[in-house]
Amino acid sequence: MVKLKKFLSTRLGFMAMLIFFLWIKTVIAYYKDFSLGIADPIQHIILIINPIATSTILLGLALYIYRAKISYIVMGIVYFLESALLYGNILYYRQFTDFLSFNTITGAGKVSKGLGASAANMASPHDIIYWLDFIIILVLLLTHFIKIDKRPFRKLNAFAISMLGVMFFSFNLMLAECNRPQLLGRTFDRAYIVKYLGFNSYLGYDSIKTAQNSQVRSTAVGTDMDHVLQYTNSHYAQPNPVYFGKAKGKNIIIIHLESFQQFLIGMKVNGQEVTPFLNSLYNDKNTMSFDNFYHEVGQGKTSDAETMLESGLFGLPEGSFFTSLGTDNTFQAAPAILGQKEVYTSAVFHGNIGSFWSRNDVYKNMGYDYFFDESYFNQKTENSSMEYGLKDKLVLSESVKYLEQLQQPFYAKFITVTNHYPFQLPEEDLSNDGFTKPDTDNEAVNGYFQTAHYLDSSLQEFFQYLKDSGIYDNSMIVLYGDHYGISNSQNPALATLINPDEAATWNNFDNTQLQRVPFMIHMKGLKGGVNHTYGGEIDVLPTILHLAGINTKQYIQVGTDLLSKNHSQIVAFRNKNFVTPNYTVLKNSDGGYNVYLNKTGEQVNLDKDPELKAKVDKWQQAVNEKLQISDTVNNKNLLRFYTPNGFKPVDPKDYDYKDQIQRLLDTRSALGLKSTSIYSKNDNQSTTGLYRTDAPELGGDRSSIDSWDYVKNNPKKIASVTKHGQSLSINVKKGLIRVLN
Ligand code: GP9
Ligand code: MN
Numbered sequence: 001m002v003k004l005k006k007f008l009s010t011r012l013g014f015m016a017m018l019i020f021f022l023w024i025k026t027v028i029a030y031y032k033d034f035s036l037g038i039a040d041p042i043q044h045i046i047l048i049i050n051p052i053a054t055s056t057i058l059l060g061l062a063l064y065i066y067r068a069k070i071s072y073i074v075m076g077i078v079y080f081l082e083s084a085l086l087y088g089n090i091l092y093y094r095q096f097t098d099f100l101s102f103n104t105i106t107g108a109g110k111v112s113k114g115l116g117a118s119a120a121n122m123a124s125p126h127d128i129i130y131w132l133d134f135i136i137i138l139v140l141l142l143t144h145f146i147k148i149d150k151r152p153f154r155k156l157n158a159f160a161i162s163m164l165g166v167m168f169f170s171f172n173l174m175l176a177e178c179n180r181p182q183l184l185g186r187t188f189d190r191a192y193i194v195k196y197l198g199f200n201s202y203l204g205y206d207s208i209k210t211a212q213n214s215q216v217r218s219t220a221v222g223t224d225m226d227h228v229l230q231y232t233n234s235h236y237a238q239p240n241p242v243y244f245g246k247a248k249g250k251n252i253i254i255i256h257l258e259s260f261q262q263f264l265i266g267m268k269v270n271g272q273e274v275t276p277f278l279n280s281l282y283n284d285k286n287t288m289s290f291d292n293f294y295h296e297v298g299q300g301k302t303s304d305a306e307t308m309l310e311s312g313l314f315g316l317p318e319g320s321f322f323t324s325l326g327t328d329n330t331f332q333a334a335p336a337i338l339g340q341k342e343v344y345t346s347a348v349f350h351g352n353i354g355s356f357w358s359r360n361d362v363y364k365n366m367g368y369d370y371f372f373d374e375s376y377f378n379q380k381t382e383n384s385s386m387e388y389g390l391k392d393k394l395v396l397s398e399s400v401k402y403l404e405q406l407q408q409p410f411y412a413k414f415i416t417v418t419n420h421y422p423f424q425l426p427e428e429d430l431s432n433d434g435f436t437k438p439d440t441d442n443e444a445v446n447g448y449f450q451t452a453h454y455l456d457s458s459l460q461e462f463f464q465y466l467k468d469s470g471i472y473d474n475s476m477i478v479l480y481g482d483h484y485g486i487s488n489s490q491n492p493a494l495a496t497l498i499n500p501d502e503a504a505t506w507n508n509f510d511n512t513q514l515q516r517v518p519f520m521i522h523m524k525g526l527k528g529g530v531n532h533t534y535g536g537e538i539d540v541l542p543t544i545l546h547l548a549g550i551n552t553k554q555y556i557q558v559g560t561d562l563l564s565k566n567h568s569q570i571v572a573f574r575n576k577n578f579v580t581p582n583y584t585v586l587k588n589s590d591g592g593y594n595v596y597l598n599k600t601g602e603q604v605n606l607d608k609d610p611e612l613k614a615k616v617d618k619w620q621q622a623v624n625e626k627l628q629i630s631d632t633v634n635n636k637n638l639l640r641f642y643t644p645n646g647f648k649p650v651d652p653k654d655y656d657y658k659d660q661i662q663r664l665l666d667t668r669s670a671l672g673l674k675s676t677s678i679y680s681k682n683d684n685q686s687t688t689g690l691y692r693t694d695a696p697e698l699g700g701d702r703s704s705i706d707s708w709d710y711v712k713n714n715p716k717k718i719a720s721v722t723k724h725g726q727s728l729s730i731n732v733k734k735g736l737i738r739v740l741n
Contacts, residue, residue, distance in 0.1 A: 008140070009147040011063065011071065012161070017146075018079045019055050021133040026051040026086055026198070028129060033090045035097075036195040037353070039387070042179050046172065046196055053172050054200035055082060056165035063158035068150045082200075087130050089199055094122040098355055099190055099199070102207040103328070172197065185299060185319060189356045209324060213635075220636035228638060231629045232556055237542070237566035245549030247523055249342065251475035252548065253466075254413040256305065257455065258388075258420050259485030262291065262516035263498055264452050269438050274449050277460035281479070282520060287528045290562065292581070293519035294536040295483040298574035302415070303357040305482035305537055310334045310366055312541040312557025314574060314630040321634060326362035330640040332555055334541060336367030336650045338411045341550050345369050345407045349399040350415040351377060351390030354657065364652035370664075371657040372402055379705050383426050384697050391429065392418040392458040393695035398705040400465060401688050404678040405664040407671070408474070414462075419455040419485065423447030428696040429454055442493035448485050461693045469687040471678060473524060478544060480537070481517030509596040509603075512577070512584050519562075521547070534569040534581050535562045554644035558630050572623040585616055593620070661708055 007013035030036060030047055038044055058078050065071035089100050140146045176183050176196035183196055184205065193202045265282050267274050282289045297304035297315060303322035304315030310333040315321045335346035347370035354360035354373035363371045374385075379394045389395075396414065403412060418425070424447050435453050437446045459479075466472040486494050488511045495503035495510070502510055519540070522528075538559030542552045546561050560567045571579045577586045577593075583604070584596040595604045595616055606613040633639060643649055668675050678687055688706045698705070 005145060008145075009149055011068070011149045011151075011153050012157075014072070014146065014149070015059050015063065015075060015161075017137075018059055018075060019052065021137075022055045022079070022082055022086075023051045025083070025130055025133065029086060029090055032126070034093055034191075034194070035353075036191055038195070040179075042175065043195065046175050046179065049168075050172055050196065050198040050201075053165050053169035054198055054204075056168065057162060058082065058200065060158065060161040060165055063153045063161055064155060066152050068148060068152070071153070072148055083130065083133075085199055085203065087127070090127070090130065091122050094124075097353075098360070099194055099202055101190075102203065102210045105203075182299070189353075190323070190358070191353075191355055213325060213328075216635050217637050220638060220641075222641040224632065224636055225638050225642045228556060228629055228633055229642070231625070232558070233553075235558070235560065235568070235626075236553055237560035237564035237568070239546035239551075239561055240563045240565060242527075243563045244546050246526065247476040247547040248549035249409055250523065250548075251409045251471065252338070252344070252411045252544065253471075253475050253477045254309070254411075255459065255477065255479040256302070256413065256415040257479055257481045257518065258302070258416045258418070259423075259448075259483065260419060260452065260455065260481035260517060261484055261486070261514060262293070262481065262518050263514060264449075265518055267498070269449050269497070270436050272433075272435050274435075274453055275456035277456045277463070278479075278518070281463075281522060282518070282530075284522065285528045286524055286526050287520050287522040288526060289528070289530045290519040290533060290535065291516070291530055292532055292534045293480075293517060293562075294515050294534075294571045294573070294579060295481065295517045296536040296538055296571070296573055297483045300357075302482050303359075303362075304574070305480075306357075306415075308537040308559070309480070309540050312538070312552075312555065312559055313634055314538060314558070314572075314627060316631065316634065317574065317627075320357060322357045322359070322362050325634055325637070326365065327358050329365060329634065329637045331366050331650060332639055332644060332647060333366035333650075334544070335363075335369070335411055337545065337550060337555070337647070338548065339367055339369070340646075340648060342409065342548060344409050344411040346411040346413075347372065347402070347406055348413045348415065349395060349402070350374075351385070351392070351395040351417050352388050356388075360657060361652070363657075364655040365650060367650040368655065370402070370406070370660050372399065372660065373657070376402070376660070377705070379697055381697055383428065386418060386420070386424075386426075387422075388420045389417045391695070391697075392416045392455055393429075393461065393693050394697060394705075396458055396462045397465075397691050397693040397695060397698070397702070400469075400691055401686065401706055401708065402660075402664065403471075404469070404682075404687050405668065406677055407667065408676040408678070408681075416455055416458070418458070419448070419451040421485065423451045423485065425450045425454055431457055438497055440493045440496055442490055445486055445490055445493045445497075452485075457694075461691070465687075465691040468690040469678060469682075476521065476523040476526075476547065478540075479518060479520045479522070480540065481519075483517065484515060486514070508586050508594070509584055509601050512579065512586060513601075515573070531562070533562055533567065534571055534579065535559075535567065536571045538572070539567065554647075556633055556639060556642070558626050568622075570619050570622060572626055574627070576620070576623055576627065578619060578623045580619060583616070585620065 008017055027048055036047065038047060059075055062071045062074040062078065065074055085100070092098065092100050092104070180192060180196060183192060190202065193205060264274050266279055273279055281287055295305065296308060299318060300307065300315040300320030300322060303320045307313065307315045307321045307326070311331055316324065335344070338344035339346055346368045348363060348368055349372045350359070351374055354371060354375070360371065360373070374389055377390050377395060377398050379390070379398060384390055384394055399414065406412065422444050430450065431453060437450045440446055466475065491511055491514060492503060492506050495506050539562050540559070542557050542559060542561040543563060545552050546563070569581050575587070579585070579598070582598055584598055586594050588594045593616070595606055596602065597604055604612065606616065668677060668680060679685070686706070688702065691702065
């Protein structure tokens, strides 16, 4: 005790005590007030140690101050600010399931939600824990248990403490990067930065990003749009009259096939088709299928695919556009265009938490009316979720109770997730049709076929429901693979299955061939067939809008309608490589490029063919320009300066994804007989009973998911569920399901 008293009465001892209190408080908050999705023991360790490094560095700054009194005061201020940041985050999280960002704190953000009175209402009795330390410290000081150490602190020692903090931070970062590679590079989810590095690092990282962005933005002026408009005008591809308006007024259902590559279509493993349902859809006479369609994502993966499909612009050269700019940028995106031009109701269904890829903010800027994320799905049991969210069969089958309430026409997007790396399907989900996975020496490659097989069966169930409920007859269904599932480094293992002759000489040309993903448009009465046009994800938006009968001339979209006679068939990848119908052009390590003939995979010697060389140069310029126009619009947030005629800018404040069940009901009753939802059209009878699924969690009994009241009436039954091995409790407030901690 005496020793402790003595230690605490030194400057370093006092600081150590503050670090200790901050650390304890933060760890309690992590487990009690936040839902950070801790999946394995390493993540627990990282979570527990992550508050230490930055608080050592910050509090340690006071040690450099010569005068003891000022040094203690500065320590006190830092300590207070740190505690306030922690508590602010706790209140903010209870309200918004998100963390305080630079813009929220300064009130500068477009979707600035501020820490208003409503957040203060979120205080809870146990919050006393977060302020108790101040009382303890005060008592210790007043009773002179701790005395102020008046001796100056040596600068060299102060430096040593700073270095200790930095070293510990590096160690923390290293552990984090091992557990979650590219944590800061890709920035999947803000919750991940908090989980791995703590609140200080999150705020620091966010502030740096915000400063970088606003610097680029502050130089932007309205006339920057001139160049962009010139580009889009001169590259505009007129719609094909045969298809223009073919789907006018129909529901549009987008199915995002996670990590799904084109080579799976038609492929057999151990004599059995991997994706029998998608194969039949691919060859259906009512499906237009593309077999030279490429994904064009960068590090933002899924979110980049979404960026292209919704906005007609590319993701960014680094990181994810969604998380870095999408939360603040002005959009003229599909949901708003369809909503304004053709009164579509828009909705996204996805089994992961809403903050992943910042979707809950980005969708508001896009004008999505509804976003049903993980919190809207009841079926949560021990094994119902995999790393990236609820399994597809559960999400799809439960979605229909919301889908049938949407006013028609609707624009509904389903983002699947089970076919995601590491592709390990739980035992109970293996199909009983005898399908067995291949046996290469790469487990991810083997598993890929099993999760793809599962996705296929999920979609078959979903389609059957669409048909049985009649939704099918009045809908255009668009399916696309978002990006590769098997990365280039794993392709040699994959090659042994799909192209054994090439396996030994596998090169970048072969890798590029595998970046094809399915793109299918299915609609009763559509003139189908396999279309060999070259194109990519950037071309989808104008294609769909034209099918819906909407003119795209005024919109800033850098792709072109795949069905247009003027469609450009140069497919640009995010790293500036590209593919044309005849050639594949890839940068090489000497700064030049290698050109391959698509037909044979042979490399072409450009020195011997100056004519081709000139063409390739021209194509490369076109690719660079296209990417650069897109980047300029996004980085400078140029759409805030330009509003197409008759388009009303989207105000994210008009959107809220909280009380959506109530909103659906209110809309239905407000419209009365004018309600166009499937439910209303079906004499106010639900169609959910038509859905057949073999999802093991449901065991044929859908009662747990069909009723909106289920959660309300059976809070006990789902009051405690587990995700990522962590307990979640669910609070039901006005019919609203919220995961609190
Ligand atoms: C997560 C899911 C996966 O919600 O969309 O994203 P990805 O890792 O494929 O980019
Ligand atoms: Mn994805």
